[in-house]
Amino acid sequence: xxxxxxxxxxxxxxxxxxxxxxxxxxxxxxxxxxxxxxxxxxxxxxxxxxxxxxxxxxxxxxxxxxxxxxxxxxxxxxxxxxxxxxxxxxxxxxxxxxxxxxxxxxxxxxxxxxxxxxxxxxxxxxxxxxxxxxxxxxxxxxxxxxxxxxxxxxxxxxxxxxxxxxxxxxxxxxxxxxxxxxxxxxxxxxxxxxxxxxxxxxxxxxxxxxxxxxxxxxxxxxxxxxxxxxxxxxxxxxxxxxxxxxxxxxxxxxxxxxxxxxxxxxxxxxxxxxxxxxxx
Amino acid sequence: xxxxxxxxxxxxxxxxxxxxxxxxxxxxxxxxxxxxxxxxxxxxxxxxxxxxxxxxxxxxxxxxxxxxxxxxxxxxxxxxxxxxxxxxxxxxxxxxxxxxxxxxxxxxxxxxxxxxxxxxxxxxxxxxxxxxxxxxxxxxxxxxxxxxxxxxxxxxxxxxxxxxxxxxxxxxxxxxxxxxxxxxxxxxxxxxxxxxxxxxxxxxxxxxxxxxxxxxxxxxxxxxxxxxxxxxxxxxxxxxxxxxxxxxxxxxxxxxxxxxxxxxxxxxxxxxxxxxxxxxxxxxxxxxxxxxxxxxxxxxxxxxxxxxxxxxxxxxxxxxxxxxxxxxxxxxxxxxxxxxxxxxxxxxxxxxxxxxxxxxxxxxxxxxxxxxxxxxxxxxxxxxxxxxxxxxxxxxxxxxxxxxxxxxxxxxxxxxxxxxxxxxxxxxxxxxxxxxxxxxxxxxxxxxxxxxxxxxxxxxxxxxxxxxxxxxxxxxxxxxxxxxxxxxxxxxxxxxxxxxxxxxxxxxxxxxxxxxxxxxxxxxxxxx
Numbered sequence: 001x002x003x004x005x006x007x008x009x010x011x012x013x014x015x016x017x018x019x020x021x022x023x024x025x026x027x028x029x030x031x032x033x034x035x036x037x038x039x040x041x042x043x044x045x046x047x048x049x050x051x052x053x054x055x056x057x058x059x060x061x062x063x064x065x066x067x068x069x070x071x072x073x074x075x076x077x078x079x080x081x082x083x084x085x086x087x088x089x090x091x092x093x094x095x096x097x098x099x100x101x102x103x104x105x106x107x108x109x110x111x112x113x114x115x116x117x118x119x120x121x122x123x124x125x126x127x128x129x130x131x132x133x134x135x136x137x138x139x140x141x142x143x144x145x146x147x148x149x150x151x152x153x154x155x156x157x158x159x160x161x162x163x164x165x166x167x168x169x170x171x172x173x174x175x176x177x178x179x180x181x182x183x184x185x186x187x188x189x190x191x192x193x194x195x196x197x198x199x200x201x202x203x204x205x206x207x208x209x210x211x212x213x214x215x216x217x218x219x220x221x222x223x224x225x226x227x228x229x230x231x232x233x234x235x236x237x238x239x240x241x242x243x244x245x246x247x248x249x250x251x252x253x254x255x256x257x258x259x260x261x262x263x264x265x266x267x268x269x270x271x272x273x274x275x276x277x278x279x280x
Numbered sequence: 281x282x283x284x285x286x287x288x289x290x291x292x293x294x295x296x297x298x299x300x301x302x303x304x305x306x307x308x309x310x311x312x313x314x315x316x317x318x319x320x321x322x323x324x325x326x327x328x329x330x331x332x333x334x335x336x337x338x339x340x341x342x343x344x345x346x347x348x349x350x351x352x353x354x355x356x357x358x359x360x361x362x363x364x365x366x367x368x369x370x371x372x373x374x375x376x377x378x379x380x381x382x383x384x385x386x387x388x389x390x391x392x393x394x395x396x397x398x399x400x401x402x403x404x405x406x407x408x409x410x411x412x413x414x415x416x417x418x419x420x421x422x423x424x425x426x427x428x429x430x431x432x433x434x435x436x437x438x439x440x441x442x443x444x445x446x447x448x449x450x451x452x453x454x455x456x457x458x459x460x461x462x463x464x465x466x467x468x469x470x471x472x473x474x475x476x477x478x479x480x481x482x483x484x485x486x487x488x489x490x491x492x493x494x495x496x497x498x499x500x501x502x503x504x505x506x507x508x509x510x511x512x513x514x515x516x517x518x519x520x521x522x523x524x525x526x527x528x529x530x531x532x533x534x535x536x537x538x539x540x541x542x543x544x545x546x547x548x549x550x551x552x553x554x555x556x557x558x559x560x561x562x563x564x565x566x567x568x569x570x571x572x573x574x575x576x577x578x579x580x581x582x583x584x585x586x587x588x589x590x591x592x593x594x595x596x597x598x599x600x601x602x603x604x605x606x607x608x609x610x611x612x613x614x615x616x617x618x619x620x621x622x623x624x625x626x627x628x629x630x631x632x633x634x635x636x637x638x639x640x641x642x643x644x645x646x647x648x649x650x651x652x653x654x655x656x657x658x659x660x661x662x663x664x665x666x667x668x669x670x671x672x673x674x675x676x677x678x679x680x681x682x683x684x685x686x687x688x689x690x691x692x693x694x695x696x697x698x699x700x701x702x703x704x705x706x707x708x709x710x711x712x713x714x715x716x717x718x719x720x721x722x723x724x725x726x727x728x729x730x731x732x733x734x735x736x737x738x739x740x741x742x743x744x745x746x747x748x749x750x751x752x753x754x755x756x757x758x759x760x761x762x763x764x765x766x767x768x769x770x771x772x773x774x775x776x777x778x779x780x781x782x783x784x785x786x787x788x789x790x791x792x793x794x795x796x797x798x799x800x801x802x803x804x805x806x807x808x
Contacts, residue, residue: 170649174708177607177641178666178715179633192653 012268016203019261023254026074027081034071035059038228041066048246061246063237069246073254075228080258083140083223084209087147088202094148095155096198100186102156103163110160117153125150129212133221140223143216147209158201162194196273200266207262214255230255288315289460289492290339295352295362297331297338297516308334308347310516316460319490321482323503323524325539326513327730328701332496335513336462338362339494340379341369356460375405378453380463384445384470388437394421394448395433401455420451424481442595443474447481454485461485461493467502471594472757476801479506498730500543501760501804504528512536528807542735543808544760546799548783558621560585560751561606561639561719566615568601575601575775576612583719583751583768588742590754590762590783592798593772599755602772603723606753607641608632620718637667640712644724646704650696656707657682657692663714674714681710685740702733709740719751720744726761738765759802763787771795 007013026033036042036056043052044066051057060069102113120128132146166172167190175185216222217231225232230251237247297309309331316322326332337343339354341364354361356376364372373379381387389397398417402408408416421429424447437445446466453461463482467475483506485491497503503510507524512535520533531537559582566579575598583589593599605612608624617624619638627635643649651659657678664674682691685706696704705725712720722741726734742765745752756762762769762783769786771779771794779792790796799805 170643170645171651173607173609174641174643174649174711176609177636177639178663179636180662180666181633188654189651193651 007268007272010268010272012264012271014268016261016264016266016268019257020203020265023077023258023261024081027078030074030078034074036068036071038067038072038075039226040068042068045240045244047244060250061244063233063247064240069233069250072228072233073230073250076230076233076251076254077258079223079227079229080210080213080255083143083213084147084206087144087213088151088206088209090144091148091151091205092155092202095152096159096191098152099156099159100163100190103160104167104182104186104190106164113156114160117156120150120153121157123150125212126215129216130219130221133216138216138221138224143213143222146216147212151205151209155201155205158197159194162197163190166190166193196276200270200273203262203266203269207259207266210255210258210262288317289356290314290316290361290494291353291355292339293353293355295335295338295354296350297334297343298348298350300346305515307331307350307516309338312352312518314511314518314521316492316494318459318492319486320508321486321493321495321506322509322511323507324494324496324511324513325498325500325503327498327539327732329515330513331516332513333464334516336464336494336496339462340373340377341366374401374453374458375456376458376460378456378458378461380446380449380453380461380466382465382468384442384449385437387449388445390437393434393436394440398433398448398452398455401452405456416455417451420455423454424448424451426451441474442470443478446470446474446478450478450481450485454489454491457489459492461491462496463493464496465498466495468497468499472759472803473594473797473801475502475803479803482506499803500528500539500731501802501808504804504807512539538732540808542732543804544735544738544758544764545808546760546763546787546802546805548763548766548787557584559583560620561753562616562618563602563606564616564618566602566605566612566617568598568605568610568612568615576605577775579615579777581753581770581777583753585718585749585751586745587768588745588752588754588766589768589770590756590766591770591772592756592759592762594757594798596774597772598775599757599772600723603641603721603753603755606719606721607639608636637715638717639719639721640715640717641721641723642705642708642712642725645728646701646708647696649708650704650711652696654695655692656694656696656699660707660711660714663711667715677714678710681713682707684713684744685710686736700733702729702737705729705733705737706740709737709744713744713748717750719753721753721755723755724757725754727756727758734761741765759787759798760808771798 042056043062044064046052046058046062048059048061050061058068058070060073062068098113102110128150129146132149133142136142136145172185172189175189213222214231217229218235220235222231223229233251234248237244241248292312292314295309295312296307298306299308312335324332324335334343334347338349339361341361349362352362395414395417398420399413402413402416417433418429421433426432426444426447432440432444467478470478479502482493486493495506510522510524510527511518512520512527512533514535520527520531520536527536528540531540561583563579563581566576567574568576579602581589591599591602604610606617619635622635624635660678660681661674664677665671669677679689679692682689687703687706699707726737729737738761741752744750754762754765766783769781769783770777771786771792773794779786779790779795786795787799790799
């Protein structure tokens, strides 16, 4: 409890947390708060704050197919939250376990894993996404695979560096001399000592992944229509953006507020961690 | 006019420095009154947290963030140092007050040669020409008795030994011939023979140049060697101030008496000759190389149950490498290490993990050797489980051990951050003992501790070895500590055993010249 109140006393954590958890709440409560079915066509190209033929009220207007943008944004939050969390988590599973192994084992294992990571990292990320999606096709699962494949090497590098540092401390030597198994040393002795910097990276990466999913949607490589997807909404509305700016502006605000929230949260966590370290 | 030789260089009056709110006490330094005369070494002695470093940092106008001068004056040459602006300070630091720090390597710039760094001081504080600056640097190098000054002046810090680096740092501090020199633990990071040379250099500087020197240290041996006057600090206050003779020979304050009593004596206790029982640990023909460099040459050792063997040597002697091979953190190039007759170097995999519990280690750094994320009790209990105890036995054993090492049972649920250095070292000992080992390796296990805490941990180790019939291998650079605890001493130099024998024999009648050098260099050997 004391730790939590200390985090909440940091303005960056508070603002970032409110933004990110706000979107999380929206995603969870989507069925309750969305006024209309996001796929239902009602009246095309209504401007914001107008009413439809049967007395429907469109807070943010409708798109060219007559779907309520407000409802689509709310359901889109669910899409983004689910897939960016899932993709980041799977990237973490791979990056974390391989990073721990490489950092702890060193030698040839480390060299081979680093080489593989560098090969992946040497591709421009966007090109990598396009290649993967074009090859395996656009589907929710494939987006998760593409993000995992391109993010895991970066996570691997961070975890590997922290592991090398932690593994050189004497408490790890003490565990070795007690005959502790390597698996337990990795996950009980080393892993908990890496969480500070990793929590920061996780928040940042969640934000990047949200942008990535938006970008893929914008490029037409994201979730297949008619799934409500923020990036896809920008893409669909872009041709008419001059006449109907509301088609593009609101999804853009949604993407940036979520990533801004996560970035602020990451900065705040870093601030608290640094302060803790200085105290110790 | 008063005599310039007796008029104080620096007069501190009622200096108090306050700590930020929420600290464990209101003042880091409280109501300190001191003076330093020319050609005088004033030693400020105190344990960690006594405020001695805050005091000197304040005198350099570099008090740590969050600390404020609450009251008092520090007069030097008619000015109050505590009232100076940052601009005025820049004129004084280096020119009127020189400073020497603990870590010589860290106080030098690794990217510049020695002569460039010394010349830089003249560039900042004088208008000497390039050739004059180089000449001055050379003069200082000679004055510091640097061997091969031409080579050293054009070398980079990493090419020099710790002692040479510290001489360079002293040369830089003295470049502008400041009247006052502040030295903060300047020899703590050095080997004992190097320390003796640096201490001699500092005494010579006092005599030849008449510097007033404030010398901060935790080591009473060093104090006995160098001090003209002594100020003993505790909890931010000066508890005793007087001439070296008076403070060391007839201390008045109880704390000073306790400090002096805690200094381990160089004269070992008489111990009964060991019974001829089978050794718990036997090392034979141990060799090890890092690449092409051989660091251990044919090491032979043995320790019987209930005996303490000390391995003594300076940095680079190979003593830590021996420790690491004994617990198989590194595999030696060749040799045999037998624990109760079984060769642990031959074991692999599961068999090795089973044998590991027999040799346990207490590490040097009490802050690095405990996982900050784990609670103390479960950490010790886990060791017991690994040695074959059941879950409930392990918890009971962990609680017993916490008591055995002198900690409260309430320590069980706390994390390492809640404990002081000495307490953490006790936890490390409890963790090692939870494995029920036959052999305990203590690698510089008391060198990071304050002298009073050090004495307690040494007593604990001596008591445990008797009660549990432990064979202890004690690795130390400090002869005093080794003299107190060991039955047998092995002296290691550059990877060779140069002398071995009963502690009383080795210390009273050293046969090898290196052992004699080590004993002669032990600070304060006439006083304690």
